[in-house]
Every structure is written in structure tokens, then in C-alpha cells.
Amino acid sequence: MCGRFILAQRIEKLGERFNVNITDDIVFESAYNIAPGDWTPVIASNAPEQIQFFRFGLTPFWAKKPMYLFNARSEGDRNKTNDPQFNGxxxxxxxxxxxxxxxxxxxxxxxxAFIEGTTNEGLKQPYVVYLKNKVRPFAFAGIWDQWEDKQENKTILSFSIITTTANKLLQKLPHHRSPVILNQSDELRWLNPDTPLSYITQMLRPFPADLMNAYPIDSKISHPGANGRELIDPAGPPLEPDDQFEVGNHIEKKGFGRRKIR
Known part of the structure; x- marks a missing residue:
């Protein structure tokens, strides 16, 4: 699963990376522990030219109450054993x-980057999983829906991150799932509602493990309300050799951004 992630970029950087408009009224603070229920920037198919803020945890339009479905399995009810070789x-x-x-x-x-725990210990044994060569920000494959909160008389736009089978790096944690990270060349097709469904489902595959790495952090990240750059300070070396990684100085070297980004 993917229930926590990090976004510490300046909002202007998101505008440049995803070629979207940034209006003057957008304010965003670096977030090192985005959890279900939090509001975070997305680029959605209903307005692909701009940044919007959606709630993490999808509530379907037909729901009677909030549901907070933060992950959506690409296999649905298939592959219940989470076989990494599944190709159905x-x-x-x-x-x-x-x-x-x-x-x-x-x-x-x-x-x-995103936070992942082990299959057995969960966030009692968490890791920061990141893309090598300072590739950030990147984009998870998300889906969204609009729900009318009749009690509060307001509209809620919310999203889920799609997950797939674990690649070899996630298996090494070990963890049984992996979020779908899109290739940059696929992002516009992902947003386009006219893209054939067969193309869309082909994108739901694990990201190459050799382009990723992970390092352990303290379990205080498990508290949803916790935030701050110190949450992702390394508690040990990365799983795979990484010439750019320096324990104790990783945040500065890797450039996870500043605490205030507007």
C-alpha cells in the first residue's frame, strides 16, 4: 500500500515540472507526512492546466458517508496473495x-518520496522510498471522485493512489505492494479522458526497482499529525548502494526542499 508520502517542493517547482498554472492565492507548506484525510496538490483531468487541492482518501460519488479509500488495487479482487509475478x-x-x-x-x-513499512511491522519499521538521481517530484497514478457532503453542504474532491505488485526493492523491505509511479512521458495520456482504457491499464505496472532506493527512518512517522523534516532523517544506510547518499546529511544532499515553499 501507499498511505504516507512526502512533498516538500516549492509550489513554483510543481508548476514548472507539470507545466501548470500557479495562481497567487495558492499557499503550500512542505509536507513530510501526508496521510489519508490530508489535502494535497494534484493535477486532475477536469482541469489539467492547473494545480488543485484534493483530499487524500477517495469517497465515491454514491457513498452515504466519507470512505477515505486511499489506495486502489490495480488487480482489484484478483491476485489476493500479492504474487509479484502476477500478470493477469x-x-x-x-x-x-x-x-x-x-x-x-x-x-x-x-x-x-513515499513512506512504506514492512509487511509484518507496518510503520513500526518505516522506510523512505525515493527515486535515484534526484528525480523529484514524480507523479503517482491517481484517480479522483466528487462527493456531495449533504450534512455540511459542501463538495469534496478526493483521490486514491493506485497500487500494483511489489518490485524487487519493495520486496526487499519486505513489502507486498507498490504505488504506481508514472513515466513522465505517460502523464498527459494518463490525464486525457479519451485515452483508451487498454492503454491506461498497461501503465499500471511496478516502477523499475533499479531506479529506486530506500532507507530506514524512526517510527515517529507513524503518527498522522506529525510533520517536519526531521521525520525523514535516516536511521541507517540505504538498502542499495547509493554514491549520493550520506547518512546524517541526506536531506541537505538530496534536496527535499525547504519547510516553507511559498
Whole structure:
């Protein structure tokens, strides 16, 4: 699964990276522990030229109450054992909460890295998972929906991050799932509602493990309200050799941004 992620870029950097407009009223603070229920920048198919803020944790339009579905399995009910070799159909297209969004309501979810725990210990044994060569921000494959909160008389736009089988790096944690990270060349097609569904499902694959790495951090990240750059200070060396990594100085070397980014 992917229930926590990091976005510490200046909002202007997101505008440059995703070629979207940044209006003067947008204010965003660096976030080192984005959790379900938090509002975070996305680029969505309903307005692909601008940054919007959606809530992490999708509530389907037909729901009677908030549901906070923060991950959507690409295999749906298939591959219940999370076999990393699974190559069957992408049953997400048939799930009631996701079959409409996966067709026409997709979004890019910008991130600098994500937090993953081990399969058995969860966030008691967390890792920061990042892309090598300072590739950030990148984009998770997201889907979104619009829900009318009748009690509060307001509209909620929310999203899920799509997950797939674990690549070799995630297996090494070990963890049984991996978020779908899009190739930059696929991002516009992902946003386009007219992209054939067969193309969309082909994008739901693990990111190459040799382009990723991870390092352990303290379990205080497990508290949803916690935030601050110190949360992602390394508690040990990375899983794979990384010439750019320096324990104790990783944040400065890797450039996860500044605390205030407007």
C-alpha cells in the first residue's frame, strides 16, 4: 500500500515540472507526512492546466458517508496473495468505487518520496522510498471522485493512489505492494479522458526497482499529525548502494526542499 508520502517542493517547482498554472492565492507548506484525510496538490483531468487541492482518501460519488479509500488495487479482487509475478487482468476497471474514475477521472499526485513499512511491522519499521538521481517530484497514478457532503453542504474532491505488485526493492523491505509511479512521458495520456482504457491499464505496472532506493527512518512517522523534516532523517544506510547518499546529511544532499515553499 501507499498511505504516507512526502512533498516538500516549492509550489513554483510543481508548476514548472507539470507545466501548470500557479495562481497567487495558492499557499503550500512542505509536507513530510501526508496521510489519508490530508489535502494535497494534484493535477486532475477536469482541469489539467492547473494545480488543485484534493483530499487524500477517495469517497465515491454514491457513498452515504466519507470512505477515505486511499489506495486502489490495480488487480482489484484478483491476485489476493500479492504474487509479484502476477500478470493477469486489471480488475480495478470493475470495482464499484473505481470503475468510473479509472475511465475518466484520473489525476497526477506529485510526490518527492513515499513512506512504506514492512509487511509484518507496518510503520513500526518505516522506510523512505525515493527515486535515484534526484528525480523529484514524480507523479503517482491517481484517480479522483466528487462527493456531495449533504450534512455540511459542501463538495469534496478526493483521490486514491493506485497500487500494483511489489518490485524487487519493495520486496526487499519486505513489502507486498507498490504505488504506481508514472513515466513522465505517460502523464498527459494518463490525464486525457479519451485515452483508451487498454492503454491506461498497461501503465499500471511496478516502477523499475533499479531506479529506486530506500532507507530506514524512526517510527515517529507513524503518527498522522506529525510533520517536519526531521521525520525523514535516516536511521541507517540505504538498502542499495547509493554514491549520493550520506547518512546524517541526506536531506541537505538530496534536496527535499525547504519547510516553507511559498
Amino acid at each position: 487482468s486489471k480488475d480495478i476497471i470493475n470495482k464499484p468505487a473505481f470503475r468510473k474514475p479509472i475511465r475518466t477521472q484520473r489525476c497526477l499526485v506529485p510526490a518527492d
